[in-house]
Amino acid sequence: MIDEELRKILVCPACKGDLLFEETRIICQACRKAYPIRDGIPVMLISEAQPWAPGA
Amino acid sequence: MRVLVTGAAGFIGSHLCEFLLARDATVVGMDNFITGSAENLAHVRADARFALVEHNVTEYIALDGPLDWVLHFASPASPLDYLELPIQTLKVGALGTHNALGLAKTKGARFLLASTSEVYGDPLVHPQREDYWGNVNPIGPRGVYDEAKRFAEAITMAYHRYHGVDTRIVRIFNTFGPRMRLKDGRAIPAFMTQALTHAPLTVFGDGSQTRSFQYISDLVEGVWRLMHCATNDPVNIGNPHEMTLLELAKRIIRLTGSRSEIVFRPLPEDDPKVRQPDISRARALLGWEPRVDTDEGLKRTFEWFRDKLRASGAGREVDR
Numbered sequence: 414m415i416d417e418e419l420r421k422i423l424v425c426p427a428c429k430g431d432l433l434f435e436e437t438r439i440i441c442q443a444c445r446k447a448y449p450i451r452d453g454i455p456v457m458l459i460s461e462a463q464p465w466a467p468g469a
Numbered sequence: 470m471r472v473l474v475t476g477a478a479g480f481i482g483s484h485l486c487e488f489l490l491a492r493d494a495t496v497v498g499m500d501n502f503i504t505g506s507a508e509n510l511a512h513v514r515a516d517a518r519f520a521l522v523e524h525n526v527t528e529y530i531a532l533d534g535p536l537d538w539v540l541h542f543a544s545p546a547s548p549l550d551y552l553e554l555p556i557q558t559l560k561v562g563a564l565g566t567h568n569a570l571g572l573a574k575t576k577g578a579r580f581l582l583a584s585t586s587e588v589y590g591d592p593l594v595h596p597q598r599e600d601y602w603g604n605v606n607p608i609g610p611r612g613v614y615d616e617a618k619r620f621a622e623a624i625t626m627a628y629h630r631y632h633g634v635d636t637r638i639v640r641i642f643n644t645f646g647p648r649m650r651l652k653d654g655r656a657i658p659a660f661m662t663q664a665l666t667h668a669p670l671t672v673f674g675d676g677s678q679t680r681s682f683q684y685i686s687d688l689v690e691g692v693w694r695l696m697h698c699a700t701n702d703p704v705n706i707g708n709p710h711e712m713t714l715l716e717l718a719k720r721i722i723r724l725t726g727s728r729s730e731i732v733f734r735p736l737p738e739d740d741p742k743v744r745q746p747d748i749s750r751a752r753a754l755l756g757w758e759p760r761v762d763t764d765e766g767l768k769r770t771f772e773w774f775r776d777k778l779r780a781s782g783a784g785r786e787v788d789r
Contacts, residue, residue, distance in 0.1 A: 419520040422534045429531045456523040
């Protein structure tokens with residue numbers, strides 16, 4: 414899980430928009446991207462993001 | 470106080486994060502883990518005031534909320550790394566510094582560039598004062614690092630002059646200590662690993678080239694003081710205690726009680742012949758000077774390398 418401090422400051426590196434935090438990934442609903450969380454470290458690399466669709 | 474450290478998982482970055490947390494800062498560490506390792510930060514990961522993010526600073530950096538300091542330490546720093554990653558090294562010095570400065574400007578944060586004694590190149594002035602412009606071969610193999618840092622200094626001063634960003638530039642001379650990588654290619658890790666496994670110490674050239682080695686805690690203290698000092702001009706932070714590489718090799722053999730011999734290998738291209746900081750400016754402005762004696766620093770580093778090597782399975786040779 415990503416701690417509170419980090420949730421407050423992280424934004425999408427692509428659109429600077431707000432993020433949705435899940436257990437294993439971080440989602441930008443606007444860009445429809447899911448950023449992975451590896452070993453508790455958010456991987457905020459656009460090249461590593463997976464495509465995401467609502468309900469997926 | 471909230472601080473962003475780029476290159477947080479590197480050798481210097483990780484010591485800096487630890488130091489800042491001990492002074493009650495909230496620290497956001499960024500690294501793309503090309504040469505840094507999350508293992509370097511394992512002991513602070515549980516700290517609620519510390520957050521680690523995988524990010525490539527050559528891409529746009531966005532963070533929400535206030536930021537007081539941006540400390541830009543991201544870059545491959547050992548010759549082995551930057552010879553292997555020449556484009557990334559140039560990009561992080563140019564685009565990475567631009568992005569970090571842009572963030573500092575947006576947040577109204579104080580910015581520090583981790584520059585290097587390599588901006589002096591193979592120096593024609595000795596020791597090196599901050600007003601010496603350097604002697605760098607822009608098209609040589611080492612030029613990727615030297616010129617990236619020289620560009621980084623230029624864009625830092627441009628942001629200061631044109632945008633009024635409150636900037637600092639620290640020119641870091643050779644620094645050593647725990648958490649250097651065993652195989653990062655620099656003299657101290659190479660000599661330590663060789664001495665601990667009783668392999669021959671490889672000295673490049675005839676070993677008469679000089680370096681001045683400072684212990685990591687002295688550097689971090691210097692950076693801290695520079696952040697609290699109102700100067701935008703570059704400041705050398707290094708230990709003026711200069712020695713030849715051959716002397717360093719002999720010291721390490723003596724210190725480790727190793728049976729290793731010394732062998733000589735051809736000198737790499739554009740290897741600087743001498744290197745010694747003139748630290749008059751740091752003394753005058755920061756009241757700073759190195760406190761850890763080279764041999765004491767080498768001893769602490771040796772203990773760390775010994776434990777690291779044992780853990781990596783080279784134990785039998787190390788203990789022999």
